[in-house]
Amino acid sequence: MSTEPLMLDIRGLDVAYGGIRAVRGLDLRVGKGELVCLIGANGAGKSTTLRAITGLVPAAAGQIEHQGESIIGLPSHQLVRRGVVMVPEGRGIFPQLTIEENLAMGAYTRKDHHEVRQDIERIYTLFPRLAERKKQSAGTLSGGEQQMVAMGRAMISRPSLLLLDEPSMGLAPIMVERIFELIQTIAKEGVTILLIEQNARLALELGDRGYVMESGQIILEGPAAQLLHDPKVRAAYLGEEDFAA
Incomplete structure (x- = not known):
């Protein structure tokens, strides 16, 4: 055991x-x-x-x-x-920020900027819908897309x-x-x-x-x-x- x-x-x-x-x-x-x-x-x-x-x-x-x-x-x-990272009920995204800016918020405790960039690209592979809209304000997304942003942001925190x-x-x-x-x-x-x-x-x-x-x-x-x-x-x-x- x-x-x-x-x-x-x-x-x-x-x-x-x-x-x-x-x-x-x-x-x-x-x-x-x-x-x-x-x-x-x-x-x-x-x-x-x-x-x-x-x-x-x-x-x-x-x-x-x-x-x-x-x-x-x-x-x-x-x-x-x-x-220990949580995706809260209601998603808790930053509606005025772009998708990419929201994802970057997940890296606020990290200093490895090159690897953060790689992780963001990996999130775009997991969530192709976000890659297509990465410069779009997160508040304009559907509920499901906002949930993807919230999950992606959490994953950036590793x-x-x-x-x-x-x-x-x-x-x-x-x-x-x-x-x-x-x-x-x-x-x-x-x-x-x-x-x-x-x-x-x-x-x-x-x-x-x-x-x-x-x-x-x-x-x-x-x-x-x-x-x-x-x-x-x-x-x-x-x-x-x-x-x-």
């Missing part, structure tokens, strides 16, 4: 907004090279979990470790230097752990398919991914392992293929009934 530290190890995480515990006693682990998905209904606490990992909201209790070291309280730029928060939200079905193909490509290149996604079917079809979250707690976990065929998950995905508590 490998003694290599987990890429992400969360133990007993609590996050509170005011008097409400949005995340309660959460345990979640992601090994190097894994694609792990965290699924659940709106308001389950998925995005709050990501915000706690990245320090956007404070942890009230528990531990968050990246490759064996605590990252609680680290500022964003130090997390990025460590390789993440060891990529956190994706609802990448399919608000996208047309054909663009959702394209985005998930790109996520699969990134995973195959060895980037460890924690995917937060409401589209349970797509997430579990893509993932190695999965966690199901309800009311701030993990209620199921296991191999993604197993969860995909779990009656409770299938019922919840189809909207027939709530997850069992």
Whole structure:
């Protein structure tokens, strides 16, 4: 059995907004090279979990470790230097900047300018649609194209752990398919991914392992293929009934 530290190890995480515990006693682990998905209904606490990992909201209790070291309280730029990079819900691009300028923002912690240029060209190979429009203002792009910019910008940071928060939200079905193909490509290149996604079917079809979250707690976990065929998950995905508590 490998003694290599987990890429992400969360133990007993609590996050509170005011008097409400949005995340309660959460345990979640992601090994190097894994694609792990965290699924659940709106308001389950998925995005709050990501915000706690990245320090956007404070942890009230528990531990968050990246490759064996605590990252609680680290500022964003130090997390990025460590390789912990998030593509936020809503994409968070800079609408007035061009596509190329947005991608370059992903390199703000890097000094290897020649390699940054090579990485940007590689992103254009992955996302040909962006190459065609690289001098266009990002705010004029479709939702799917903006998601490509956000993912490309994250990849320029050379993440060891990529956190994706609802990448399919608000996208047309054909663009959702394209985005998930790109996520699969990134995973195959060895980037460890924690995917937060409401589209349970797509997430579990893509993932190695999965966690199901309800009311701030993990209620199921296991191999993604197993969860995909779990009656409770299938019922919840189809909207027939709530997850069992």
